[in-house]
Each structure stands twice: as C-alpha cells, then as structure tokens.
Amino acid sequence: MYLIVSYTSYVSKRSGSLGWSVGLCVSVDIKHQSSSMDLQLQDKVAVVTGGSKGIGLGIVRSLIAEGVKVVNVNRSDAEGRALEAEYAALGKDCLFVQGDLTDTDACRYAVEQTLERFGRIDILVNNAGVNDGAGLDAGPAAFVASLQKNLIHYYAMAHYALDALKQSKGCIINIGSKVCETGQGGTSGYAASKGGINGLTREWAVELAPYGVRVNCVLPAETWTPLYEKCLAAMPDPVAARTEIERLIPLGQRFTTIEELADMAVFLASPRSSHTTGQIMFVDGGYTHFDRKCTMPSDVASFGAAAN
Numbered sequence: 001m002y003l004i005v006s007y008t009s010y011v012s013k014r015s016g017s018l019g020w021s022v023g024l025c026v027s028v029d030i031k032h033q034s035s036s037m038d039l040q041l042q043d044k045v046a047v048v049t050g051g052s053k054g055i056g057l058g059i060v061r062s063l064i065a066e067g068v069k070v071v072n073v074n075r076s077d078a079e080g081r082a083l084e085a086e087y088a089a090l091g092k093d094c095l096f097v098q099g100d101l102t103d104t105d106a107c108r109y110a111v112e113q114t115l116e117r118f119g120r121i122d123i124l125v126n127n128a129g130v131n132d133g134a135g136l137d138a139g140p141a142a143f144v145a146s147l148q149k150n151l152i153h154y155y156a157m158a159h160y161a162l163d164a165l166k167q168s169k170g171c172i173i174n175i176g177s178k179v180c181e182t183g184q185g186g187t188s189g190y191a192a193s194k195g196g197i198n199g200l201t202r203e204w205a206v207e208l209a210p211y212g213v214r215v216n217c218v219l220p221a222e223t224w225t226p227l228y229e230k231c232l233a234a235m236p237d238p239v240a241a242r243t244e245i246e247r248l249i250p251l252g253q254r255f256t257t258i259e260e261l262a263d264m265a266v267f268l269a270s271p272r273s274s275h276t277t278g279q280i281m282f283v284d285g286g287y288t289h290f291d292r293k294c295t296m297p298s299d300v301a302s303f304g305a306a307a308n
C-alpha cells in the first residue's frame, strides 16, 4: 500500500496570501503488497544442470525451499539419487536424471523426462561446467572438447526446453565465470565457453523477449565448492593458497558461498525480477571489478590514494 501526500502551493485570489492545499491518495498494488519478499515460485518447475554439487546444489536447495519442483541433471549418480531420496522423504520433488551433458541426446532426454513427470518447465538453470585447462598448447580437439563440457550443452538444453519455456513464459539462468572478463591463461576452451555464455545470455534475451521469456546470467568469481577444493588440493600448500586467494576478495576477504550464488539465481528466476532480462550479475564480493589499489592491504591502498 502506498500513501501519497501531495502539497500544492497556491496564492489566494481573495487575500493574495500564500496557501497550501493537501491531497491524499491511497493506492494499493495487489501483487506487491506483502511486506515479506514472497518470490511467488510455489509449484514452478525448474531444471538444474549439475545440481548434485557446489553451486548447482545450492541452487537446487534454494529453489526447493521456495516450493519449486526441481529436476537435477547430473553425470555422477550417487549424490543425485541421495538428494532425490532426501527430498522424497519430505514429500518434495527433486527428480534425478542421470546423464553426461556433453552428449546432446542426454540434454534432450532430460527435458523429455521433466515434461513427462511435471508437464511444464518454468525455469532452466544452465550450471554444469568445469575449468579444464585446455590452453593454446592443447590443440583444436581439446578446445572443442572443452566447448562440449562448458558451452554446447547450455545451447542444447535451451533448444530442447524452448517450446516449454515459451508456453510458461519462463526464464533461463546461465552460470558463467569471471574468466570471460579477466582471462586466466592456459584455459582457452573454458574462457571461450564463458564468453559465449555471456553472449548467448544477451542473444537469447533479445530473441525470447517477444515470448515473455527472460534470460540472465549469474557470474561467480571465487566460490567455495568441491571443484574449487579439488583445485587447491592439487597445490603444494592448499591452506596457504586459500588464504592468498581470500586476501584478494575485497568484500570480507572470503570466498562467496554457494548460498549467496543461489540467492541471486533464485531471485532472477522469480517473478519478483519480472522486468530484468539480458543481465550479467557478478556475485563475487567485488573481485572482478574493484580497483586493486583500493582493496589491497593498507600500505598499497594508501599509495593508490596518493597516486590518484
């Protein structure tokens, strides 16, 4: 409910003095009148790729907490089945579809299974991917394989889900990476894939706007997940490496959590972001964009302030 009080100044014709008229206008917006942030996601249907671990798992759990029926498409089996059973015991849907997304038939199958079980798709979350380190020296075959792991299935899932998304006026959330903006070295396939994902987010947002389908991208930088843990474990001193990375993250000198990533994805998937499309949202504690001079330890920061 909005209470609008308008004051209008006027000069009285009779006395010539300045006066005020006061008008009251009460307007009620039915959809947004609740004080809590009801995301209006109850009973929507979402497909999440790579939902068994890490960021995908965070998104699956947050969607289910909002009343969404989720289909998790994942390569490894055990975690997906355990998740399905965990939620089934609570009377909630987290259908597991096993499949390797590098096989486009698996993408088609996942969409078919979703439609068979739930009859609709409101939300597609393209999340599965891996920084596989296919650099310039790896050769064209490795580069193409990296695109298969990180990019082609984003397109395939959107392609196979297209009719259902148009019918539901649904949305797509793509999970990208800071690498497309910053580069990293030694990972051409992954960087090209993530650049492609940003491009496709805008491209699909334009193509699907006439159908009321929104498309957005959530972009992590340093998020603590099993994948990240595995990468650091391969270093000579994983604890020191973690501390060094944390030092570089401006907001709080800590990794982003999977819940923080999921909160943004779920908000973008909800009708509460009904006029947001084609956007690339960095959930990274300022890692990608902040001026390093201002976010490094105080001696460097004070140099930066003096220099500018």
Ligand code: NAP
Binding pocket: 049, 050, 051, 052, 053, 054, 055, 056, 073, 074, 075, 076, 099, 100, 101, 102, 127, 128, 129, 130, 131, 149, 175, 176, 177, 178, 219, 220, 221, 222, 223, 224, 225, 226, 227, 228
């Ligand atoms: P993660 O912990 O390894 O989880 C990824 C999940 O996706 C796993 O369950 C994995 O299944 C599944 N998956 C991967 N490739 C698949 C395939 N071809 N077919 C089916 N399932 C597949 O990774 P994460 O860190 O959460 O990353 C999720 C997304 O965020 C990725 O797109 C990644 O590029 C992006 N990202 C992450 C970070 C970060 O800091 N963590 C930073 C930038 C971008 P398995 O169990 O079989 O491996």
